[in-house]
Amino acid sequence: MRITCPNCGERDRREFYVKGAALARPDVGAGLDEWHDHLHLRDNPASETKELWYHEMGCGAWIEVCRNTVSHEVVSTRLASGAELGGKR
């Protein structure tokens, strides 16, 4: 499996660590149900899914990876800082 780091280029999977689904963080005033959803409830699609990966052995960037769970194809990648998941750089 190869993942294209937006900084370093195409690299071997062993350089990366996967965190899990790429989710926008709930707002400060979000209720319990919304946080419960954010923390515990996940879809498990047999198709394209977005995940956060960390280029641990490389440049140290957090990357949003769009991956097809059926074909294992990596469809696209971009820096997590530009993926509008909340927070500011």
Add this chain to the structure above:
Amino acid sequence: MDDLIAMTPCDGLLPVTIGDVTLTEDLPVAMTSIAPYAGQDEALNAALKDAHGLDFPAINRSTVKADARAIWFGQGIALLQGPAAAIELAKFAALTDQSDGWAVVRLEGKGAADVLARLAPVDLRRQNFKQGHTVRTELAHMMASITRIGPDALQIMVFRSMARTLVHDLKTAMAGVAARG
């Protein structure tokens, strides 16, 4: 106060030559990581040019001027090797002294890239990885920085605590390449 004995990261381990490849230790006078603050990239670049005659390196590249080398060291970070970083740079970037934190070795010889092909999942052959090019990658499960500093010379850096492992793994790969002739 006690007199402490300073030891280099690879003390007692190097130099080593196996086949046509030689592994030696490099000891830069100072190493400082430079991480420009948000929006200060251009100002930092100008200050770096004034102070050390170097451009801030592009991704996967390094820049050299006399004894100073700036290596791209990760997202938004470069490592200045050689002189201590000028204090003026602190206005535009976070400076962190890394001098004692990294083991720096030089792998030199015609088969140097063949040796690293056994340890790192990146194409480091000369046609792809030219002088001045650099990568952050994995080397035998260690976070490494690899830079081509000469036609057949590669600089390899890992955390100082892993110096012995680095030398062991490089020697094993060097012996493997030499045995194949």
